[in-house]
Amino acid sequence: MGKITGFMEFERVVESYDKVENRLKNYNEFTIPLEKEELKKQGGRCMDCGIPFCHTGCPLGNLIPDFNDYVYKGKWKEAARILHATNNFPEFTGRLCPAPCEEACVLGINEDPVTIENIEKNIVETAFKEGWIKADPPKQRTDKKVAIIGSGPSGLAAAQQLNRAGHYVTVFERDQKLGGLLRYGIPDFKLEKSIIDRRLEVLVKEGINFETNAHIGVNTSVETLKADFDAILLCVGATERRSIPIKGAHLKGVHQAMDFLKLNNEFVDGLVEFDKVLSAKNKNVIVIGGGDTGSDCIGTSNRHGAKSVTNFEILNKPTKGRPVNQPWPYWPMRLKTSSSHEEGVERFWSISTKEFLGDKNGNLKGLVTAEVEWIFKEGERPQLKEIPNTEKTLDCDMVLLALGFTGPEKTLSEQLGLEIDFRTNIKATIADYKTNVAGIFAAGDVRRGQSLIVWAISEGRQAAHHLDAYLMGTSNLPLKDDNDLPRV
Structure with missing residues (x-):
């Protein structure tokens, strides 16, 4: 343990973002890295618990207290060696993982948890920068x-x-x-x-x-x-993408989120021209689905220059704190506000889409929604119930279905x-x-x-x-x- 009192002395600090008006102009990553001295402090917040529950939160079983200790001591190469012992690609998880390890961090019981994910990303980025990550072919080959x-x-x-x-x-x-x-x-x-x-x-x-x-x-x-x-x-x-079996689902303007995202990624990579992309430019976009894919659609739509972006989620609005039935160290279904949400979106929960509306040429022009409530009974699956007299009609030019697989x-x-x-x-x-x-x-x-x-x-x-x-x-x-x- 590098700093015995570190968790009492240092507050949690995470990377900041470039301004919204700047990052919407391109598709580049926009996080602003922390200085090495600040990262050292963040590593020093790790308490080296007798039972490190962060291990149980991480599906890979990453040796988190070990690499945190090395970061605090400035031994980045040793930290990289420990990190790669359990994770082949920390540059992916350090950017994209929702960090169940942090939700299981013992410090997180009554304080802000250790910034494990950000430390992980900085370890691997340092390793690449310093040339420590090199090809290591096997010394011998089998015949398999x-x-x-x-x-x-x-x-x-x-x-x-x-x-x-x-x-x-x-x-x-x-x-x-x-x-x-x-x-x-x-x-x-x-x-x-x-x-x-x-x-x-x-x-x-x-x-x-x-x-x-x-x-x-x-x-x-x-x-x-x-x-x-x-x-x-x-x-x-x-x-296999989940569809929405309602009237008007065939209309031009109703798209699967993965079709939208894949074409845009190919455009960014120079593989297709923008006229091949499912463009949200100057459109009223509604994203149905409140998970990470829905968030990605929101960020992409704003970069296209959408007129408006709205997000529907059929589930209830989560709480900001831990739900009572999801105590530490279990993964909590908290309210999540992503960087894409911060870039501009109106969010609605407990909303069901009943019908898509089209014009005479088969183009999407709007949809019909209703408010819903979830009925919970012990020992039974939750039941979804529509609330009477809550139907609304909204105008839209594009719907993106981010309903999972x-x-x-x-x-x-x-x-x-x-x-x-x-x-x-x-x-x-x-x-x-x-x-x-x-x-x-x-x-x-x-x-x-x-x-x-x-x-x-x-x-x-x-x-x-x-x-x-x-x-x-x-x-x-x-x-x-x-x-x-x-x-x-």
Whole structure:
């Protein structure tokens, strides 16, 4: 523990943002980094608890007190080594994770928790700046070949782990660039794509093979894959978008959020012209769905120059503090105000959309809503009830459906003969990540359903351990609670 009284002396300080009027002019990241001396103080706030509950909050089991201590002592290279022991890509989680570790921080019981996520990001950025993160190919190769389908965070994490074990790893990606939802679902103002490319350069130098525009089961045969590889790991995500089955859902102007975000990311990357983008410019935009994807749509719409942006959420408005039924160290459903919300949006809760309204040419011109309430009874599922006489009609030119995902697409499960569970995910357990077909494994959202990036990385690492054991009889790849420290 670097500073015994640090948690009493130093207040929580987080990164600030560039002014709204400046950041809306582009798609660049806009956080203003803290000085190293301030980061040292923030690391010194960590109490080195007898039982560090931050470990339990983090799906990766990051060694948080350890790297906080090194940051306080100014030993950044050691901090980077500790951080990479459990997390392949802290540059992603340090920007995008909702930080369940901070909600489980013991200091957070009665004070502001340690700024774990921001410290994590600064550790890895320092490591890249100083040149400590270098390709580390395996010293020996096995004769085993592994195919990983999907290049999102779970696929990339598994690829690096299996490559470290000496296997020949090929990652197949159906899009033209790698990264999955990191590249096509997360706006650049939250994750500039050069951050992904920087890490991919390391993975390529380590010997991982990547094939893009390879849509397995469509333009690449699953039978060829099964014949050419000793094992297959599915990391294709949960990409079936949830729709809204109401009148007018077919109207021009009603779009899925991921179509909107992907096209815009391709525009920012120079892959398409702006006239191919689903533009919100000069439009009254309504975003249906109050999660992170909805927030991303709000930020993107404001950068397009939308006339107005409104956000609907069917759930009740969360409280600012912890709900009574979600005590520490559990994850609380608090009211979240993102940087995109701060850029301009009118938010409504407990609102249900009943119908989309169109003109004679099939163009969206408005929608009908009603207020709802949730009825909670012990031992029963919550019931949604419409409040009588609360219908309203609102004008709008664009609706973005940010309603989440219902599970993975069926192409692979059907062609490979894989069992699915009651939630329509590919059936595999955390005991070994095996599917019902020998040699085929599943990890990430395709197995657990729509979830967090930090969970995807964790599942990719765990699946890699079990796949390696399947091929070799045993595995030296770390599981969550191991303390294997790779060279950085």
